[in-house]
Amino acid sequence: MDTTITQSIISVRDLSKCYWIGKVPFPALNRVNLEIYDNDFTVLAGRSGSGKSTLLNIVGALESADTGEVVVDNQNILQMSADQRTQFRLQTIGFVFQAYNLIQVLTAQENVAYVCRLQGKSKLESLEIAAHWLDAVGLGELGSRRPNQLSGGQQQRVAVARALATNPKIVLADEPTANLDTVTAQKLVCLLQKLHDDFNTTFLISSHDPDVKNASSRLIKLSDGHVIKRWDEALPPADPTQLSCPIKNLSLSQRLRRLFEGNPAQ
Amino acid sequence: MADTARLGIGYYLRLSLRNLLRNPRRTGITLITMVFGISTLTLLGALNDGWLNQMKTNFILSFTGHIQIHSQGFEASQSLQDSISEPDEILRYTDYAEIIGWTLRIRTSGLASLGGSSAGVQIMATDPEQETWVTSIHENISAGRWLSPGMADDLLLGRNVAQSIGAKLGDKIILMAQRANGEMVSEVFYLRGVLATGAPQIDRTLAVIPLHTAQHWLALQNSVTDIVLRTEHHDDTDALHRLLVQHLSTDRYEILRWEELDPMVSQWLNFSDAYGLVVIFVVILLVLTEILNTMLIALHDRQKELGIMVAIGTKKSQIFLMMMLEAVILILLGSLLGYLSGGLIVYFLGDQGIDLSHFSNAFQFFYMDPVIQPLLTQDSAIRILGTTFVAALIAGIYPAWKAAQLPVTQSIRIQ
Numbered sequence: 142m143d144t145t146i147t148q149s150i151i152s153v154r155d156l157s158k159c160y161w162i163g164k165v166p167f168p169a170l171n172r173v174n175l176e177i178y179d180n181d182f183t184v185l186a187g188r189s190g191s192g193k194s195t196l197l198n199i200v201g202a203l204e205s206a207d208t209g210e211v212v213v214d215n216q217n218i219l220q221m222s223a224d225q226r227t228q229f230r231l232q233t234i235g236f237v238f239q240a241y242n243l244i245q246v247l248t249a250q251e252n253v254a255y256v257c258r259l260q261g262k263s264k265l266e267s268l269e270i271a272a273h274w275l276d277a278v279g280l281g282e283l284g285s286r287r288p289n290q291l292s293g294g295q296q297q298r299v300a301v302a303r304a305l306a307t308n309p310k311i312v313l314a315d316e317p318t319a320n321l322d323t324v325t326a327q328k329l330v331c332l333l334q335k336l337h338d339d340f341n342t343t344f345l346i347s348s349h350d351p352d353v354k355n356a357s358s359r360l361i362k363l364s365d366g367h368v369i370k371r372w373d374e375a376l377p378p379a380d381p382t383q384l385s386c387p388i389k390n391l392s393l394s395q396r397l398r399r400l401f402e403g404n405p406a407q
Numbered sequence: 408m409a410d411t412a413r414l415g416i417g418y419y420l421r422l423s424l425r426n427l428l429r430n431p432r433r434t435g436i437t438l439i440t441m442v443f444g445i446s447t448l449t450l451l452g453a454l455n456d457g458w459l460n461q462m463k464t465n466f467i468l469s470f471t472g473h474i475q476i477h478s479q480g481f482e483a484s485q486s487l488q489d490s491i492s493e494p495d496e497i498l499r500y501t502d503y504a505e506i507i508g509w510t511l512r513i514r515t516s517g518l519a520s521l522g523g524s525s526a527g528v529q530i531m532a533t534d535p536e537q538e539t540w541v542t543s544i545h546e547n548i549s550a551g552r553w554l555s556p557g558m559a560d561d562l563l564l565g566r567n568v569a570q571s572i573g574a575k576l577g578d579k580i581i582l583m584a585q586r587a588n589g590e591m592v593s594e595v596f597y598l599r600g601v602l603a604t605g606a607p608q609i610d611r612t613l614a615v616i617p618l619h620t621a622q623h624w625l626a627l628q629n630s631v632t633d634i635v636l637r638t639e640h641h642d643d644t645d646a647l648h649r650l651l652v653q654h655l656s657t658d659r660y661e662i663l664r665w666e667e668l669d670p671m672v673s674q675w676l677n678f679s680d681a682y683g684l685v686v687i688f689v690v691i692l693l694v695l696t697e698i699l700n701t702m703l704i705a706l707h708d709r710q711k712e713l714g715i716m717v718a719i720g721t722k723k724s725q726i727f728l729m730m731m732l733e734a735v736i737l738i739l740l741g742s743l744l745g746y747l748s749g750g751l752i753v754y755f756l757g758d759q760g761i762d763l764s765h766f767s768n769a770f771q772f773f774y775m776d777p778v779i780q781p782l783l784t785q786d787s788a789i790r791i792l793g794t795t796f797v798a799a800l801i802a803g804i805y806p807a808w809k810a811a812q813l814p815v816t817q818s819i820r821i822q
């Protein structure tokens with residue numbers, strides 16, 4: 142991975158956010174400054190309540206802030222209207238949440254295809270893209286299952302496929318492994334890393350999980366709403382042999398990449 | 408590409424259907440409640456309409472006819488001075504298609520005496536033939552027979568009148584009345600029949616005699632007080648009324664519809680309307696609470712999922728559409744099935760009707776039949792289905808709007 146010519150894709154300046162319950166303030170973020178570069182695999186660490194979700198939600202244009210500036214992919218997202226934010230989330234961000242990510246009445250394939258349809262693609266094309274991405278996350282066979290017929294790990298993989306199916310600039314994942322057992326979590330981390338290596342996408346992941354931290358190229362630690370530590374290239378690059386990666390057949394994702402590159406309208 | 412690119416109503420319709428099937432028990436209970444409620448209300452509405460229709464028919468056919476034409480002022484004065492001297496002028500209009508029967512009458516008050524006892528009566532003189540085309544008085548004879556054409560001294564009395572003066576068939580009875588000039592005159596009649604209609608107006612006061620006898624006896628020549636018309640259907644009344652008002656001088660004539668001829672009638676019509684309103688009110692309450700409840704529970708259960716849908720790029724308008732469609736499907740299914748099953752009950756009750764005679768003798772009065780035949784009218788269908796739909800739509804809008812306004816981040820945080 143080439144980190145010498147990277148440019149900033151997420152830039153957060155003096156960001157503060159405070160929740161109010163009645164007249165009692167609950168500060169969540171306090172003058173946060175950070176820079177995330179294109180194609181980074183960054184992990185946000187920090188104890189529970191340190192502000193990780195709040196930060197991800199603001200960067201993902203899900204939540205407003207009190208003060209500060211957030212520029213994502215050259216767009217000042219705090220200035221956007223509600224409709225613009227919806228559009229921004231759809232086109233620029235892929236979301237993976239902690240659990241229960243999926244629409245229960247849609248099959249795995251339909252769940253992935255849904256975001257493509259929201260983007261305006263036809264039913265056929267959307268289902269095709271969904272099938273490819275389910276393949277890429279190793280669920281090619283299970284596309285016709287409903288979420289309640291999938292394991293927690295499989296559901297998370299469908300969510301990852303959905304997050305990538307719109308060809309987003311950034312994938313935001315808020316504790317994607319928190320509800321999984323250790324082995325399954327490891328597999329998911331491995332998958333995320335592989336996908337990151339294969340696609341030109343920036344990953345910003347919040348996690349307590351040491352495996353996730355190991356996989357990252359950068360680690361940012363939050364405490365009480367402050368950025369307290371930043372490791373840039375401080376960690377040794379993750380050793381793929383350390384993690385057992387069950388995902389084979391990733392040549393398929395190469396095909397996908399070509400699919401997108403050959404179709405710039407997407 | 409043949410597919411439509413934008414995600415619209417078709418897509419969310421399928422999603423809504425699947426969401427309804429996701430919780431079949433809840434959907435089923437909602438539907439059953441709606442079907443039960445709406446079919447019951449359909450039946451109640453049909454009973455009300457059937458009862459109303461029977462009362463109308465009984466009222467109209469027992470005495471008044473659909474439309475009466477009087478000389479202007481007669482309804483108020485009830486005086487022979489206000490009579491129509493040239494009825495033929497009006498009878499020219501009786502070949503209107505809507506009119507299936509007409510008769511001429513003279514009405515005035517008088518006294519009937521037998522031996523020492525006497526009773527006040529409403530004398531109605533009518534043409535023995537023509538009357539049978541307009542009302543069913545001739546069918547409601549408990550003893551004896553109807554007026555016989557050519558028999559000038561025939562008399563029929565209401566059951567209670569006959570009882571009060573102790574008259575039996577064949578008795579010689581003296582009627583006394585006042586001519587237009589104020590002169591009191593009396594005439595001898597023979598009791599040929601006793602009327603028992605159930606209508607107090609008739610049973611307690613009526614004395615029926617032949618028209619020609621009365622015209623001669625009361626020195627009225629060709630004059631009559633009423634021209635009574637019968638239309639084919641109750642609903643034709645207003646159209647015929649408009650037509651007559653156009654063609655006849657309203658300075659000379661008063662043209663009255665059946666509901667204007669008895670102040671009691673407008674009262675029970677109002678009562679029936681009020682009953683209809685209560686039924687509608689219950690319908691509204693039922694579907695409103697039912698739909699509101701179901702949709703709010705669904706909203707609560709699915710808050711996380713809705714939050715995720717918005718987070719990944721679903722528009723608020725699409726969330727609103729999806730939730731609204733769920734409500735609309737429930738409403739349509741519930742109200743149609745409800746109306747259908749109500750209709751089936753009405754159909755199977757059919758001509759047999761519901762016999763209430765075991766419960767009360769009160770049905771003897773006031774033109775009511777002891778057996779109520781429920782009636783499904785277009786009006787009530789529109790009323791029930793229309794109100795149901797509007798009420799449920801309103802009930803659906805709130806949860807759908809709420810779903811679209813859900814705070815996304817809070818919804819996502821739900822575990």
Ligand SMILES: Nc1ncnc2c1ncn2[C@@H]1O[C@H](COP(=O)(O)OP(=O)(O)OP(=O)(O)O)[C@@H](O)[C@H]1O
Pocket residue numbers: 160161162167168169187188189190191192193194195196817
């Ligand atoms: N809707 C809210 N109302 C009030 N306070 C809130 C709300 N959401 C978050 N907070 C508070 O903001 C602070 C940061 O919360 P946040 O969820 O961002 O932490 P986190 O690092 O994601 O924690 P966790 O690891 O448990 O997910 C916490 O103190 C939390 O209690």
Ligand SMILES: [Mg+2]
Pocket residue numbers: 193194195315316
């Ligand atoms: Mg969190």
